[in-house]
Amino acid sequence: MTTYEVNFDGLIGPTHHYGGLSKGNLASVQHRHVVSSPRRAALQGLAKMKRVADLGIPQAFFPPQSRPELEFLEAHGFSGSPAEIISAAHTKRPDLLSTAYSASAMWTANAATVSPSSDCADGRVHFTPANLQTMSHRALEAQHTTRMLRSIFYDSNHFMIHDPLPAVAETSDEGAANHTRLCPSFDAPGVELFVFGRDLRDPQQAPQFPARQTLAASQIIAKAHNLDPGRCVFARQHPLAIDAGVFHNDVISVGNQSLHLVHEFAFADQERVLANVNACFGPGLQQVIVAEDDLSLGDVVQSYFFNSQLISIGQDEMLLLCPIECSENVSANRLVARLLCADNPIKDCQFVDLRESMQNGGGPACLRLRVVLTDEQRLALPASIFITDDRYEQLCDWVRRHYRERLAVSDLADASLIDEVSVAMQELDQMLGLA
Ligand code: SUG
Numbered sequence: 068m069t070t071y072e073v074n075f076d077g078l079i080g081p082t083h084h085y086g087g088l089s090k091g092n093l094a095s096v097q098h099r100h101v102v103s104s105p106r107r108a109a110l111q112g113l114a115k116m117k118r119v120a121d122l123g124i125p126q127a128f129f130p131p132q133s134r135p136e137l138e139f140l141e142a143h144g145f146s147g148s149p150a151e152i153i154s155a156a157h158t159k160r161p162d163l164l165s166t167a168y169s170a171s172a173m174w175t176a177n178a179a180t181v182s183p184s185s186d187c188a189d190g191r192v193h194f195t196p197a198n199l200q201t202m203s204h205r206a207l208e209a210q211h212t213t214r215m216l217r218s219i220f221y222d223s224n225h226f227m228i229h230d231p232l233p234a235v236a237e238t239s240d241e242g243a244a245n246h247t248r249l250c251p252s253f254d255a256p257g258v259e260l261f262v263f264g265r266d267l268r269d270p271q272q273a274p275q276f277p278a279r280q281t282l283a284a285s286q287i288i289a290k291a292h293n294l295d296p297g298r299c300v301f302a303r304q305h306p307l308a309i310d311a312g313v314f315h316n317d318v319i320s321v322g323n324q325s326l327h328l329v330h331e332f333a334f335a336d337q338e339r340v341l342a343n344v345n346a347c348f349g350p351g352l353q354q355v356i357v358a359e360d361d362l363s364l365g366d367v368v369q370s371y372f373f374n375s376q377l378i379s380i381g382q383d384e385m386l387l388l389c390p391i392e393c394s395e396n397v398s399a400n401r402l403v404a405r406l407l408c409a410d411n412p413i414k415d416c417q418f419v420d421l422r423e424s425m426q427n428g429g430g431p432a433c434l435r436l437r438v439v440l441t442d443e444q445r446l447a448l449p450a451s452i453f454i455t456d457d458r459y460e461q462l463c464d465w466v467r468r469h470y471r472e473r474l475a476v477s478d479l480a481d482a483s484l485i486d487e488v489s490v491a492m493q494e495l496d497q498m499l500g501l502a
Contacts (some may be wrong), residue, residue: 069442070254070440071439072441074124074436076129078109078130079111079131080131081487082479083170083423083424084474085100085103086168088162088165089427089428098426103473104473106471106472110467111420115457119376121453123203125453126453131172131210132170132208135168137284146328154480164480173376174244174424176317176433177243178210180246180292181243181339185250186256186295192225192227192439192482195226195231197231198227198231198240199242201241215418216228219452222447225447236279239279240285241279243437244433247262247320247324249322258298259300261302262304263280263285265282275310277309279315282301289301301418303334303335307332308330308332320373322386325348328357328406328414329358330373359402361398362483366396370395370398371393372389385412386417387406387416388416388429469494
């Protein structure tokens, strides 16, 4: 039985724009109200998916969520026809209109925490959809994500989709972006590293920027997934990192199989954390620590080096799929060159242009949810969500026909956008034939 990792990327939605909605995410704040290009964004995302698929690695996607979320606006007191709601929200609360129109479900690393069947006592793949309760535009995703996961991973012999944790401060959860799995091979039991920013029982050194994940949330998920407690490590994010703009752990460390790349300031109490991970893993784990002198926290956030995808391309061979910004950052570029020459499994590095997503703080790794599957589990999924040459062409064509080239925040007031999006989504539903 073959076991491998499948990347599920978020297909970037037609209302991608720069709302400046995420405090603590420097790119989001810096690009507030810049004019976006939904079409370019989606084509960039699709090109990344195609690049991975062309490596022979199974690549799938999740459809975008339908926007605007009119119920959210109604809950804020707006009423009438959709056009009336949009117009009134635009006049009185443009921030809420931007929230209701956010395409943030594209960052599927925040869709759920996933534990493969070899880690879970009942032999099923477990998913806990993230409640994303810290940011109101992201909290809108959780219910829809749960329904979508249940429709794609519908076979309960293989998959267990839990409910999201209660959307309250105590159980604040952002999914796989704060979860790393290390394993000797994909079919072997792994070590699951859960990273949190806040422990409500120990509020020392709270960062100024929001710490989006709580320890309690990570602990509940580990338990619900039936993980072996001897193979789970819980680590607190370094508050300095959060305040430098590292709002998720996948902006400051990345792991794949037996390789873990970690910045010096990824975790508070870092030595102990890495020693614990090493002890749980057993022999064979390679931990590469990147020093602040080699890549400063400022460059970590500017280049998004750690948000590269670290992809297995053969026995003990990996490819680093970096955001193009790494090639433009002197320190990140030097680091990549050094890693390629050093004794580790990274054999190749490629750069990918995802600037539209990056300007909202979403790099290559943010755009994908990793799911380790056996052949049998993969066969239990709808074939229509996998990227083949034909599907890629079909989706690019769909994007070119339905997405706007430019979208300013003021364009969200244009009532015809609702119909445009709805027509596009109906056609996509038909193409995919999902329940
Ligand atoms: O949650 N940006 C997202 C970026 C998520 C990146 N994901 C990972 N690191 N895995 C966020 O902050 C910006 C939306 C706006 O401002 O319009 C935004 O939501």
